[in-house]
Amino acid sequence: MQTPTRRTFLGICLGGLAAAGAVAAAYPLLSYLAPPSTGSEGAKVSFPETDIPPDGAKFFDYRGSTGVVIRTRQGQLLALSAICTHLGCIVQWEKEKQDFLCPCHAGRYSPEGTVIAGPPPRPLAKLPFVVVNGVITVG
Numbered sequence: 001m002q003t004p005t006r007r008t009f010l011g012i013c014l015g016g017l018a019a020a021g022a023v024a025a026a027y028p029l030l031s032y033l034a035p036p037s038t039g040s041e042g043a044k045v046s047f048p049e050t051d052i053p054p055d056g057a058k059f060f061d062y063r064g065s066t067g068v069v070i071r072t073r074q075g076q077l078l079a080l081s082a083i084c085t086h087l088g089c090i091v092q093w094e095k096e097k098q099d100f101l102c103p104c105h106a107g108r109y110s111p112e113g114t115v116i117a118g119p120p121p122r123p124l125a126k127l128p129f130v131v132v133n134g135v136i137t138v139g
Contacts, residue, residue: 044139049131052077057093060138066090067127067138072111073098079138080113081125091124100124 045060045067052058057070059082066082070093082090082100089104099116100109107118114123129138 044137046135046137049134049136055095079127079129085122086120
């Protein structure tokens, strides 16, 4: 049986270091490219209908993001994603103007989520919701 030489031992050590370096370099790249995990894919959010004041809005966490339910002046309820479609900022509900404002680049959305001004390329995403016995369930 042949005993390993010092050169063989150093080759094995350098190979191990190279493999560890490759794993250390690849992990952040693969983590960046992997889709985000929300951990609550099928989650629903429920709250009393009375939490939404007249002409007002209620923001809430929804599947790792932010959603909003508004009550229009006509009393209609609408559930939308509160993420601006331009660069992902959280929109604000302007009760007096009855529209959404994106504070990042002054994008404006109607209460239905359609773009009325600014750079957003798409309307706000609509969220499914139901109202049963005074409880709003989104999702």
